Amino acid sequence: MATLQSPVRVAFDYTRSTGPVVGRFFAGLRDGVVVAGRTSDGAIVVPPPEFDPVTLEPTTDFVEVADVGTVTSWTWVPEPVEGQPLDRPFAFALVTLDGATAPLLHALDVASPDEVSTGMRVRIRWAAERTGAITDIACFEPAPESEPAEVTLAPAGAVDPVTGIVVPVELDYVYAASESESAFFRGLAEGKLIGQRCPSCGKVYIPPRNACPSDGSPTQEEIELSETGTVTTFCIVNVPFLGQKIAPPYVSAYILLDGADIALLHLILDIPAEEVRMGMRVKAVWKPREEWGTSVENISHFAPTDEPDADFDTYQHHL
Amino acid sequence: MRDVAVVGFAQRQMEKFEGSPTCTELLVPLFGECYEQTGWTRRDVGFWCSGSSDYLAGRSFSFVQAVDAIGVIPPVNESHVEMDLAWAMYEAWLKIQTGEVDTALVYAFGKSSAGTLRRTLSLQLEPYTMTPIWPDTVSLAGLQARAGIDAGAWDEQAMAQVVARSMKDAEGNEHAIRKGASSVDELLAKPVYADPLRKHDCAPVTDGAAAIVLAADDKARDVRDRPAWLTGISTYIDPMSLGTRDLTRSPSTARCAERLDLAGVDTAELHAPFSHQELVLRRELGLADDVRVNPSGGPLSGNPMFAAGGIRVGEAASRIWAGESDKAVGHATSGPALQQNIVCTLEGRN
Numbered sequence: 321m322a323t324l325q326s327p328v329r330v331a332f333d334y335t336r337s338t339g340p341v342v343g344r345f346f347a348g349l350r351d352g353v354v355v356a357g358r359t360s361d362g363a364i365v366v367p368p369p370e371f372d373p374v375t376l377e378p379t380t381d382f383v384e385v386a387d388v389g390t391v392t393s394w395t396w397v398p399e400p401v402e403g404q405p406l407d408r409p410f411a412f413a414l415v416t417l418d419g420a421t422a423p424l425l426h427a428l429d430v431a432s433p434d435e436v437s438t439g440m441r442v443r444i445r446w447a448a449e450r451t452g453a454i455t456d457i458a459c460f461e462p463a464p465e466s467e468p469a470e471v472t473l474a475p476a477g478a479v480d481p482v483t484g485i486v487v488p489v490e491l492d493y494v495y496a497a498s499e500s501e502s503a504f505f506r507g508l509a510e511g512k513l514i515g516q517r518c519p520s521c522g523k524v525y526i527p528p529r530n531a532c533p534s535d536g537s538p539t540q541e542e543i544e545l546s547e548t549g550t551v552t553t554f555c556i557v558n559v560p561f562l563g564q565k566i567a568p569p570y571v572s573a574y575i576l577l578d579g580a581d582i583a584l585l586h587l588i589l590d591i592p593a594e595e596v597r598m599g600m601r602v603k604a605v606w607k608p609r610e611e612w613g614t615s616v617e618n619i620s621h622f623a624p625t626d627e628p629d630a631d632f633d634t635y636q637h638h639l
Numbered sequence: 640m641r642d643v644a645v646v647g648f649a650q651r652q653m654e655k656f657e658g659s660p661t662c663t664e665l666l667v668p669l670f671g672e673c674y675e676q677t678g679w680t681r682r683d684v685g686f687w688c689s690g691s692s693d694y695l696a697g698r699s700f701s702f703v704q705a706v707d708a709i710g711v712i713p714p715v716n717e718s719h720v721e722m723d724l725a726w727a728m729y730e731a732w733l734k735i736q737t738g739e740v741d742t743a744l745v746y747a748f749g750k751s752s753a754g755t756l757r758r759t760l761s762l763q764l765e766p767y768t769m770t771p772i773w774p775d776t777v778s779l780a781g782l783q784a785r786a787g788i789d790a791g792a793w794d795e796q797a798m799a800q801v802v803a804r805s806m807k808d809a810e811g812n813e814h815a816i817r818k819g820a821s822s823v824d825e826l827l828a829k830p831v832y833a834d835p836l837r838k839h840d841c842a843p844v845t846d847g848a849a850a851i852v853l854a855a856d857d858k859a860r861d862v863r864d865r866p867a868w869l870t871g872i873s874t875y876i877d878p879m880s881l882g883t884r885d886l887t888r889s890p891s892t893a894r895c896a897e898r899l900d901l902a903g904v905d906t907a908e909l910h911a912p913f914s915h916q917e918l919v920l921r922r923e924l925g926l927a928d929d930v931r932v933n934p935s936g937g938p939l940s941g942n943p944m945f946a947a948g949g950i951r952v953g954e955a956a957s958r959i960w961a962g963e964s965d966k967a968v969g970h971a972t973s974g975p976a977l978q979q980n981i982v983c984t985l986e987g988r989n
Binding site: 328345346363396404405414433453494496532537 | 660661664706709711755757759762766767769772775834881886
C-alpha cells in the first residue's frame with residue numbers, strides 16, 4: 321500500500337550579525353553605493369572578503385566602485401524558484417563592476433537568453449526601498465554599450481555600518497511516513513493502536529520504527545495494542561509558548577501501553593496536574609469519530625482509570 | 640600507517656523513494672548486504688559513521704533515527720558528518736589509523752525528492768550575499784559551464800561526449816536511473832535548458848543510500864582475496880565566493896592530486912554531477928586519455944545526495960575486486976561548482 325504523505329513547510333528567520341566588513345558593504349548598498357575591498361595583492365573585490373586571502377588580515381581598505389559593469393559569465397534560469405530576485409525567467413550573471421577586478425553574482429533581468437552575452441554591459445537596478453542587504457540590488461539590467469569606465473577608486477568614507485540582517489528561509493517538502501508508520505496512522509483512523517514486534521528480540525514498538533533499535537532487525541509483524549497503559553515519567557508544562565493549545569499547567573507524559581516495550585508521548589488530562597504520578601494507570605480518550613483523521617490527535621488525551629497504580633517493577637526497564 | 644581496504648559496498652538509487660526521510664527502510668537491507676559480503680555481524684563492526692543532511696527532506700535528527708538500522712544494544716561507536724559518504728569514509732579511515740578500531744561500516748542516505756533539491760542547496764552557500772538571492776545548483780553549474788566555454792577550456796561537443804559515454808555505460812549498471820545510448824549529435828540536437836546546460840548535462844534528482852565497509856590489514860585479507868587497498872586519500876576545499884576563483888579550474892582537486900601517487904591509474908570514478916565538471920576533474924587529476932572514466936555511468940546516471948560520492952569509491956573498489964582494475968581513483972565533491980573535493984587511490988593486491 322502507498323505510504324501516507326503530507327506537504328509540510330519549514331520556515332525560520334535567520335538573524336545574522338554582519339561584522340565590520342559585510343556591515344560596511346551593506347551600509348553602502350543601503351546608500352546606493354557599491355563598496356569593494358582592496359586585498360593585499362591589489363585586487364578590488366565585491367563583496368569585500370572579510371579576511372585577506374593571502375595575509376589573512378581583516379579587510380580594512382574599502383573603495384567605491386561603479387554600479388555599471390560587464391558580464392563575465394551567465395546562465396539562463398528557465399524555471400525560477402521561490403526567493404530568487406525575479407519570478408519570471410531571467411539570467412544569473414557574474415558581473416565585474418567598473419573599478420573592480422572580481423565579479424559579483426546577481427540576477428540579470430532580460431526576457432530571453434538571446435538578450436544576454438558575455439561581455440555585455442549592465443547596471444544595477446536598485447530596490448525601491450533599501451535596508452542594507454544584498455537584496456538592495458533588485459537585479460542587474462542591460463546598459464547602453466560602452467567601454468568600461470576608468471573609475472577613480474574613492475575611499476569609502478566611514479558610515480554607520482549595518483550590524484545585522486534577517487534572512488527568512490522557507491522550505492517546502494512532501495513529508496512521507498514509512499510503510500510501518502503509515503500502518504500506525506491508518507490504524508488510528510480506525511480507532512486502533514498498531515505497533516510492530518521485533519522478530520529477533522520480541523520487543524514491541526509503537527509507533528513502529530522500521531527497524532528494531534536494539535538489534536537492527538527489520539520489524540514487520542503488526543500488533544494491535546491496548547488503549548490502556550502506565551505513566552512511566554511525565555513533566556508539568558508551566559511555560560506558555562507560541563501555538564500552545566491548552567492553558568498551562570498541564571501534563572505531558574510517557575505512556576507505556578500494555579503490551580508495548582516503548583512509551584508513547586501524550587497528554588494526561590481530567591486530573592489536576594499535581595496528582596499525576598509515575599505508575600498511574602491511564603486510558604486513551606478519543607475525540608468524536610467524525611473528527612478522526614490519520615493522526616495521533618484522534619486521541620484527545622489520556623485520563624486516569626480506576627485501577628491501582630502499577631508496580632515500579634513493571635515499567636522500570638522502560639524509563 | 641595501517642593498510643586499510645574497502646571490502647564491502649552496497650547501494651540503492653531511485654527516482655523517488657516513497658518511504659521515510661530517515662531512509663531506515665533502505666539502510667536495513669543495505670547493511671544486510673554488507674554483512675553477507677563480509678561474513679560479519681554488526682558486532683564485528685568497530686566504528687560506524689553516516690553522512691546525511693536534515694535539510695534535504697525536512698526531518699530533524701534523521702541521522703539519529705537512522706541508527707535504528709544498526710541496532711545499538713550493546714552500544715556502538717558511532718559518528719555522523721553532514722557531508723557525502725566519501726567524507727564519512729575518510730573519518731572512518733582516520734579512526735582505523737588511530738588503532739582504536741580495525742573495521743568500520745560507513746553509510747549515507749538522502750531523500751532529495753522530498754523538496755526542491757536545487758533550491759534547498761542554496762542553503763549551503765555564503766549566507767549574507769548569496770543565500771538571500773537563492774542561487775540554485777543548476778544555475779551555479781551553468782555559470783561554470785559558460786565560463787569554460789568562453790575561455791575555450793571545453794565546448795558543448797566535449798560536454799555531450801561525456802554524456803554519451805556515461806549513458807552508454809549506465810546501461811550496464813542496474814542501479815542507474817538514467818541510461819540509454821545516444822550519439823553526440825542526437826544529444827546536441829536536444830533543447831538547451833539552463834543555457835548553456837541541457838537537461839542531460841545535469842545529474843538527475845535521485846533518492847538513495849549506500850554503505851561502504853573498511854577493514855585493516857588481515858581483517859581485510861580475511862574478507863577478500865583481492866581487497867581494494869586505500870593507498871592514498873586527500874581532501875581540500877576552495878573558497879566559497881564564486882567571484883574569487885577561476886571556475887574553469889579546481890585548485891582543491893589539483894592539490895589532492897599532488898598528495899597522491901596517480902601513476903598507473905587505469906580507472907577513475909569521478910563525482911561530476913554536471914557534464915563539464917568531469918572535464919575539469921580529468922584535467923586537474925592529469926588523467927591520461929586511456930584511463931577508463933566512470934564505467935558505472937557516473938553521477939549523470941544517478942546522483943543520490945550524500946551517497947553519490949561514496950558510490951564512486953564503491954564502484955571503483957568493485958572493479959578492483961573483480962580484477963577489472965589494478966589501480967583506480969575514487970572522487971567525491973560537495974558544495975557549489977566543485978568547491979570541496981576528496982580523492983582516493985585504490986589498489987588491488989593481496
